[in-house]
Amino acid sequence: xxxxxxxxxxxxxxxxxxxxxxxxxxxxxxxxxxxxxxxxxxxxxxxxxxxxxxxxxxxxxxxxxxxxxxxxxxxxxxxxxxxxxxxxxxxxxxxxxxxxxxxxxxxxxxxxxxxxxxxxxxxxxxxxxxxxxxxxxxxxxxxxxxxxxxxxxxxxxxxxxxxxxxxxxxxxxxxxxxxxxxxxxxxxxxxxxxxxxxxxxxxxxxxxxxxxxxxxxxxxxxxxxxxxxxxx
Amino acid sequence: xxxxxxxxxxxxxxxxxxxxxxxxxxxxxxxxxxxxxxxxxxxxxxxxxxxxxxxxxxxxxxxxxxxxxxxxxxxxxxxxxxxxxxxxxxxxxxxxxxxxxxxxxxxxxx
Numbered sequence: 001x002x003x004x005x006x007x008x009x010x011x012x013x014x015x016x017x018x019x020x021x022x023x024x025x026x027x028x029x030x031x032x033x034x035x036x037x038x039x040x041x042x043x044x045x046x047x048x049x050x051x052x053x054x055x056x057x058x059x060x061x062x063x064x065x066x067x068x069x070x071x072x073x074x075x076x077x078x079x080x081x082x083x084x085x086x087x088x089x090x091x092x093x094x095x096x097x098x099x100x101x102x103x104x105x106x107x108x109x110x111x112x113x114x115x116x117x118x119x120x121x122x123x124x125x126x127x128x129x130x131x132x133x134x135x136x137x138x139x140x141x142x143x144x145x146x147x148x149x150x151x152x153x154x155x156x157x158x159x160x161x162x163x164x165x166x167x168x169x170x171x172x173x174x175x176x177x178x179x180x181x182x183x184x185x186x187x188x189x190x191x192x193x194x195x196x197x198x199x200x201x202x203x204x205x206x207x208x209x210x211x212x213x214x215x216x217x218x219x220x221x222x223x224x225x226x227x228x229x230x231x232x
Numbered sequence: 233x234x235x236x237x238x239x240x241x242x243x244x245x246x247x248x249x250x251x252x253x254x255x256x257x258x259x260x261x262x263x264x265x266x267x268x269x270x271x272x273x274x275x276x277x278x279x280x281x282x283x284x285x286x287x288x289x290x291x292x293x294x295x296x297x298x299x300x301x302x303x304x305x306x307x308x309x310x311x312x313x314x315x316x317x318x319x320x321x322x323x324x325x326x327x328x329x330x331x332x333x334x335x336x337x338x339x340x341x342x
Binding site (some may be wrong): 003010020029045050052064069072073087091095163167172174179182211212216221227 | 262
């Protein structure tokens with residue numbers, strides 16, 4: 001027990017930036033979820049089994065619209081395609097780490113990945129223990145933040161009209177981060193133009209899937225051009 | 233009850249697919265095995281494209297012809313982006329733009 005506490009204590013400071021991010025972001029998710037009539041038990045449950053910020057913001061709109069399961073599957077797959085590549089780069093790091101590896105993989109969010117892929121564990125703690133502790137603490141912050149948000153959202157009498165913008169704001173931020181991270185801005189621009197065309201033609205209820213498919217196909221068609229540019 | 237079942241279905245579906253995207257590399261690609269080039273290519277270019285698609289998705293049900301003409305949405309997205317390009321602080325960008333949006337739709341663009 002003493003050892004476990006020591007591990008958590010030593011790993012805690014590495015998770016501080018995530019603590020300050022997950023509590024408020026989780027809290028906002030909880031309020032958003034509550035505004036659609038879902039209680040804290042839903043927030044808790046989702047944060048335990050999904051554990052993804054972008055996914056859980058998006059799921060609120062799925063729940064509100066009563067989205068179909070295939071729609072949810074396709075959207076989630078595309079949205080979380082990036083996790084696949086996080087995992088890929090962690091294969092070596094997670095090698096021979098023991099059974100806790102399967103929990104760490106489950107908890108590989110953007111933020112957890114950012115810590116685990118850059119930080120080295122403190123000297124007296126094993127890699128496996130450090131990775132597990134960081135993943136577990138991040139998971140807890142997210143669960144606590146979102147559950148608290150849903151509790152407050154359900155009892156607080158303040159006017160939450162407009163709170164749904166928090167999802168739009170999150171994606172606006174992610175657009176900027178992607179823009180900064182990539183030299184090639186054409187994919188981002190294709191991502192703007194195609195859905196607008198699709199929206200004008202098909203309307204808000206049916207535009208998304210065709211737009212996603214069109215964007216994927218166009219990107220695949222441009223592969224010879226972009227791959228050539230990468231090498232130059 | 234059907235509401236509960238429908239909601240639960242959506243939650244489970246998202247949880248399952250999310251877990252799949254996280255476990256897949258460890259199940260299908262071990263050490264030293266690499267995925268096909270086109271998968272890597274999409275992995276690099278899909279995220280920036282997808283974030284743009286999602287922002288359009290967020291405002292897809294806004295009425296740009298009638299009502300408030302999407303002014304609060306466009307304004308607050310611009311503020312979130314500008315603030316983020318400038319300061320790079322996620323909470324600041326999201327917090328300021330969301331609070332402003334709530335004030336706008338509750339007071340001016342009712």
